[in-house]
Amino acid sequence: MDPLPLTDVLAPYRSALATARATRPVRLCFAAAHVVMRESYRALDHSLAKPGDAAAIAEHVDWAATLGIRMHLIALGFGIAEAMDTAQRFFLGWPGAERLIRDCGRLRPATGWVAGAGTDHLPAVRRQSDLVDGVVFQAQLIQSCGGIPMLLPMPWLSLNGASERDYVDVYTAIVRQLDGPLFVHWLGDMFLPALRGYFPGDSFQQVLALDPGKVRGCKLSLLDSALELRVRSELLPRDQIVLTGDDFHFGRLILGGDPQGEAPAAPPAVQRWTRIGAHEVALGDFSHALLGILDAIAVPAGMALRLLALGDAPAFLAIMDRCEQLGRHVFAEPTQHYKAGLAFVAFLDALQQNAMLINREDRARDLLHYERTARLAADCGALRHLPQANVRLAAFTKGSQ
Numbered sequence: 001m002d003p004l005p006l007t008d009v010l011a012p013y014r015s016a017l018a019t020a021r022a023t024r025p026v027r028l029c030f031a032a033a034h035v036v037m038r039e040s041y042r043a044l045d046h047s048l049a050k051p052g053d054a055a056a057i058a059e060h061v062d063w064a065a066t067l068g069i070r071m072h073l074i075a076l077g078f079g080i081a082e083a084m085d086t087a088q089r090f091f092l093g094w095p096g097a098e099r100l101i102r103d104c105g106r107l108r109p110a111t112g113w114v115a116g117a118g119t120d121h122l123p124a125v126r127r128q129s130d131l132v133d134g135v136v137f138q139a140q141l142i143q144s145c146g147g148i149p150m151l152l153p154m155p156w157l158s159l160n161g162a163s164e165r166d167y168v169d170v171y172t173a174i175v176r177q178l179d180g181p182l183f184v185h186w187l188g189d190m191f192l193p194a195l196r197g198y199f200p201g202d203s204f205q206q207v208l209a210l211d212p213g214k215v216r217g218c219k220l221s222l223l224d225s226a227l228e229l230r231v232r233s234e235l236l237p238r239d240q241i242v243l244t245g246d247d248f249h250f251g252r253l254i255l256g257g258d259p260q261g262e263a264p265a266a267p268p269a270v271q272r273w274t275r276i277g278a279h280e281v282a283l284g285d286f287s288h289a290l291l292g293i294l295d296a297i298a299v300p301a302g303m304a305l306r307l308l309a310l311g312d313a314p315a316f317l318a319i320m321d322r323c324e325q326l327g328r329h330v331f332a333e334p335t336q337h338y339k340a341g342l343a344f345v346a347f348l349d350a351l352q353q354n355a356m357l358i359n360r361e362d363r364a365r366d367l368l369h370y371e372r373t374a375r376l377a378a379d380c381g382a383l384r385h386l387p388q389a390n391v392r393l394a395a396f397t398k399g400s401q
Helices: 012-016 039-043 054-059 061-074 091-108 128-144 153-159 163-175 205-210 225-238 250-255 294-309 313-331 335-348 358-363 367-380 386-399
Strands: 029-032 081-082 113-117 147-153 182-187 215-221 241-242 272-276 279-283 287-292
Touching: 012 294, 012 313, 054 081, 054 091, 061 081, 061 091, 061 294, 081 091, 081 386, 091 113, 091 128, 113 128, 128 147, 128 163, 153 163, 163 205, 182 205, 205 215, 205 225, 215 225, 215 272, 225 241, 225 250, 225 335, 241 250, 241 287, 250 287, 250 294, 250 313, 294 313, 294 335, 294 367, 313 335, 313 367, 335 367, 335 386, 367 386
Parallel strands: 029 081, 029 287, 081 113, 113 147, 147 182, 182 215, 215 241
Antiparallel strands: 272 279
């Protein structure tokens, strides 16, 4: 492919922000971070068809580079979402996830952090009480490290045809045993097919209403902006928030208002503030964010969020519209392989030395997908050093032939 253009598309916004006054952040944004593999992993025969053992995988994680990704995101003003799907949690296993959680706690991100609480430390789940005990154990570990637990979806429920009442009972038992704050994660089956039919009936609404003083909101990863609007309107009177996980439409969802309407000249007003953990969080007709794509677009998105805090909605959207083009491509079907695009952008930006993923999930995308990823990353300003990115892209393209 032709070399990436060397134009700094963010230059006009850098100039505007250079003289801007410091402002209070108006959105809570967590970047879900991926895991980096050492070059030695290339010699193993792990694949999506023949997944490797979690212990063997952990031996080849580049823990220093993985931590470096988190430090990069923190430096750009983001909170961290740790040990989530973006970190290939369902392949990595609990020992690796626990290490990520403890390491993130030691970083003490100024903007806070959340981490996924599940049941993958258990050898097996046989009954609903196992789910409760497992999630409570991991959530308490996260809290002891200084993080906010994100109650991960439990595939056992959907795979075993649990009823609406079963879901509510399980989450009720979990919430009763924990202190807040907590978030509830609804992950769609486009990310994990085993979650088809999760939260039947109105079980999701019942779970969020259990104890708003503890359950401070949810993370929605359903790629359904209409549903997200309905949920955040239901949560706002209870001072709960939605963390958008919509990697296709995040710009307008974070900005607020009707994402299908005419772009506003100014962002919706902050109606009031609430405390979630150690942070004062704005409330209003908008979503906050927990996004995997923030891993790749941290540079332009960080600038956009500063402009949003200054009230410059057009500049915010101008940047985020370009970022969304990258998001739609990286998260294209099969959506669950989006991690490949995140690792590739980090490789181009010299945050890691290769673009490999656990179980070589990187091989699920072809060269044309990666070339388009590189082009869109450059177009939105996600790559800090374009000449270096061109060198890496050329080497990657040659090695793939």
